[in-house]
């Protein structure tokens with residue numbers, strides 16, 4: 235749907251109306267013409283220890299808040315009724331350093347239960363604010379059984395000192411009442427700026443400043459600076475201001491019942507409140523609409539999180555924010571990450587104001603005279619009554635802050651993000667985003683300068699789908715930490731050793747990884763790199779990075795195999811040659827020598843090549859992946875027929891060989907072998923059925939001593955293989971345990987672990 239094609243700005247009243255109408259008519263997905271957005275190249279399942287490690291302990295849950303110590307070696311965690319200090323200095327699983335309980339008092343729990351809240355899921359203390367107050371104290375707030383409370387927590391050598399109940403302070407306006415509500419807080423110069431719900435019912439949002447020597451300041455509820463459903467997701471300080479990022483129902487588009495909109499609000503750090511007017515209230519509160527959209531598409535109007543990337547060079551500081559759409563299209567939501575420059579946000583706050591026309595109750599651009607100093611600017615000295623009167627009604631900016639979409643993806647809800655820049659081997663800087671999803675996974679996205687974002691990997695963290703509660707990058711540890719209901723997960727920036735070849739290492743386009751030809755490994759780029767290392771994070775071209783200087787002048791269309799797996803064809807058995815799908819972005823096909831695989835005696839079943847032993851069936855079989863315009867063999871098999879072993883092709887001389895066992899399916903008699911080509915599908919079904927029956931029989935047989943004997947005589951196991959030529963480059967000594975059938979789920983899972991990566 236191209237609103238722009240109709241000459242409509244999607245956010246103009248008419249544009250919105252059209253959007254609404256289109257919605258009713260079931261829309262195409264709110265993502266670009268390329269459909270779903272980037273696909274993660276590699277996926278890791280929950281429990282795969284190659285990419286993530288978890289900390290959990292019985293009795294601990296709801297790891298909602300994460301805070302890094304100043305030295306970066308301790309992770310403080312706010313969990314349900316508990317605060318933890320984890321030692322994250324060592325590689326490996328975080329270790330518990332100390333833990334202190336902070337339950338809500340019995341009296342508050344009883345009051346809460348009396349007010350019809352659940353004593354099991356709500357009338358507890360959920361820790362929602364955890365900041366480093368000074369060198370010796372943390373400051374923390376929790377929901378405290380629907381009666382927010384805060385406290386200072388003393389530290390001794392990064393260990394937590396237990397909290398005295400008489401040191402617990404009232405925390406209204408700093409933590410929400412309801413654990414289901416979002417909130418945000420940031421400490422600047424000893425003052426806490428918080429955005430949360432300020433009442434039991436959850437109908438009164440507030441932006442507040444507490445602690446420190448300056449007066450406590452709040453937003454004015456009566457003046458409706460915030461819509462009653464405002465939900466805060468981030469607070470980011472700059473030199474003069476504190477910016478708050480939140481979502482609320484838009485009141486300026488009054489013809490819609492419930493149109494969500496994303497906002498940035500701003501207050502001055504030197505605000506002291508008014509004297510007669512706006513006493514103990516902000517005198518500098520302003521807000522503006524944030525727009526994250528692609529041209530001609532419905533906007534991503536619900537902000538979920540925002541983070542600051544400090545200025546690097548001339549571009550200035552930038553804010554990265556994750557958005558989802560209010561509207562579900564085809565049962566799934568879509569997400570976008572937009573970038574906003576701080577300079578642009580500041581420009582909008584220097585522009586025109588909106589005001590409510592009292593007669594028509596509609597928002598229009600304010601065209602009256604400007605006063606000086608400009609309302610909302612951080613001018614020193616008390617503001618005049620006139621300026622404050624103006625501020626009461628002119629808090630919404632006329633212009634919207636328009637972001638640039640870096641990543642748009644459907645079927646995913648990004649709820650949290652962390653960003654950093656990574657310096658590639660050539661010194662260029664790459665933006666890396668870690669995106670937590672509502673289904674408990676983490677996407678590592680890399681934004682290439684002019685090729686958009688690509689997803690290096692998807693790591694499923696929580697075993698059950700649940701939103702990431704908190705996400706924190708620990709730069710000195712080189713890891714991202716993610717809090718969930720049941721565990722805190724540690725995800726190192728990269729595990730380059732999962733890429734076992736130069737081609738895979740380069741195609742991953744991970745700026746953290748480079749190929750070291752000397753050791754033949756894919757290595758993490760940290761500290762000084764050797765000039766011989768290879769990387770092409772920008773284009774991911776293995777031909778350039780992996781064959782340069784190694785293969786002479788004429789580049790080959792396809793790289794030679796690194797290892798040849800020799801398998802023996804057994805008469806009356808279907809050979810299954812597996813092919814690990816390392817990348818979801820590659821397409822795979824099989825080749826036989828220089829020709830295509832003979833169709834009359836083979837079939838491809840779920841990526842594996844099924845081969846019927848026949849005359850002329852022997853020879854080289856390669857599973858070839860094509861990715862990013864480059865083809866390479868993922869796995870190469872040499873099939874020896876029993877009666878005559880073929881001499882290896884001279885072209886393949888010098889390539890290491892290894893004898894392996896592959897799954898076999900025995901076929902009774904010669905009848906099946908005579909099956910005609912046209913009967914293939916039928917034949918296959920029969921074979922699969924036969925296989926199922928056989929597996930049942932085999933399990934039965936294996937269960938008996940006789941069966942065991944029989945099995946030993948029939949099936950060679952990997953460890954009883956005759957000594958074979960060892961392959962120096964191989965990390966897969968035994969590709970797959972021999973098995974006659976693939977039936978059970980656990981079998982398949984075992985395969986996946988063994989084969990490395992798996993494809994969506």
Ligand SMILES: *[C@@H]1O[C@H](CO)[C@@H](O)[C@H](O)[C@H]1NC(C)=O
Pocket residue numbers: 353354
């Ligand atoms: C919650 O209250 C119910 C009944 O009032 C009681 O049976 C239950 O044990 C309480 N649960 C907890 C965790 O206190």
Ligand SMILES: *[C@@H]1O[C@H](CO)[C@@H](O)[C@H](O)[C@H]1NC(C)=O
Pocket residue numbers: 367368369370371386
């Ligand atoms: C840190 O703050 C706490 C609480 O206000 C105070 O008791 C303590 O003395 C402060 N420590 C330092 C080193 O300023």
Ligand SMILES: *[C@@H]1O[C@H](CO)[C@@H](O)[C@H](O)[C@H]1NC(C)=O
Pocket residue numbers: 283284285286726729731732
């Ligand atoms: C990286 O992956 C390898 C397997 O490819 C595994 O042995 C290793 O433990 C992983 N490293 C980390 C830090 O998780």
Ligand SMILES: *[C@@H]1O[C@H](CO)[C@@H](O)[C@H](O)[C@H]1NC(C)=O
Pocket residue numbers: 840982985986992
């Ligand atoms: C195909 O293979 C993948 C992994 O190799 C496995 O997860 C999937 O279950 C297989 N599908 C069938 C129909 O066997």
